[in-house]
Amino acid sequence: MRPLWKGAISFGLVNVPVKLYPATESQDLKFNYLHSRCQTPIQYRKYCPHCRAEVPPEEIVRGYEYEKGRYVIIREEDLAGIPADTTHSINIMDFVDLPEIDPVYFARSYYLVPGEMGQKPYTLLRQAMAETGKVAIARVTLRTRESLAAVRVYGPALVINTMFYPAEVRAISALPELDFQVDLHxxxxxxxxxxxxxxxxxxxxxxxxxxxxxxxxxxxxxxxxxxxxxxxARPEAGKVVxxxxxxxxxxxxxxxxxxxxxxxxxxxxxxxxxxxx
Structure with a gap:
């Protein structure tokens, strides 16, 4: 298995060279859509209904819909002007207790293993985190996207969980079905x-x-x-009276x-x- 990412964990003045591997994999069975008459796999084309033609990759651009049916075009040079941390560094900002982090914030899990010459600082960080029971809150850039992340001890290894920012977690108040009161005996x-x-x-x-x-x-x-x-046959569920x-x-x-x-x-x-x- 090849690492997805190579970099370093940075906390204080200490750098820990690490490699990142995916910790999970989906085992969903994937199906292809076929034409029922001839069982040929269906092709998906990038088609412009206005020009009534298939669009080649070089003519496709990013567009942000700021109003219904109205877009602003974002090009590569626009993205290049945004400062982003591409230094392949996991920058630790704080250490917190794991129970303080609600699981709703966790997105994806990755294993962190020591990189070249990183065994000793890796072991030092892992043991110190294990003894204090703390989880590191950090920033990391994966696949050009900066993410909030939590680094924690997992058996003999360290695991990094990418996290949602608070603004990405939908408010419970937006669910009208929860606006009720019930008297319980x-x-x-x-x-x-x-x-x-x-x-x-x-x-x-x-x-x-x-x-x-x-x-x-x-x-x-x-x-x-x-x-x-x-x-x-599925057993019928009993009626709760x-x-x-x-x-x-x-x-x-x-x-x-x-x-x-x-x-x-x-x-x-x-x-x-x-x-x-």
């Missing part, structure tokens, strides 16, 4: 809390799988093999599931043989 809250506690566990990401992708792959593999695809009854039933179901897991774990353990005289 104390018993309802108590039952809901009990249900949450009965379902509470430690986060184990390996236990969660993309079941939709797995089922879709079965359909694809069956079609490749020429087999008929059997689609199981009373909130309290639904909470009680959910708690009982959670208890039974936990008891089943506990029993299964105990059954898996080998039994000790009794000593015979």
């Amino acid at each position: 104390a018993n309802e809250v108590k039952m809901a809390v009990t249900l949450i506690k009965s379902l509470a566990t430690s986060f184990q990401p390996e236990k969660y799988t993309d079941t939709y992708r797995q089922d879709l792959m079965k359909v694809i593999e069956a079609k490749i093999a020429g087999d008929e695809v059997a689609v199981p 009373d909130l309290m009854e639904a909470l009680k039933a959910s708690i009982e179901l959670a208890k039974k599931e936990k008891e089943g897991v506990t029993a299964g774990t105990a059954a898996d353990k080998p039994r000790r043989r009794r000593k015979t005289s």
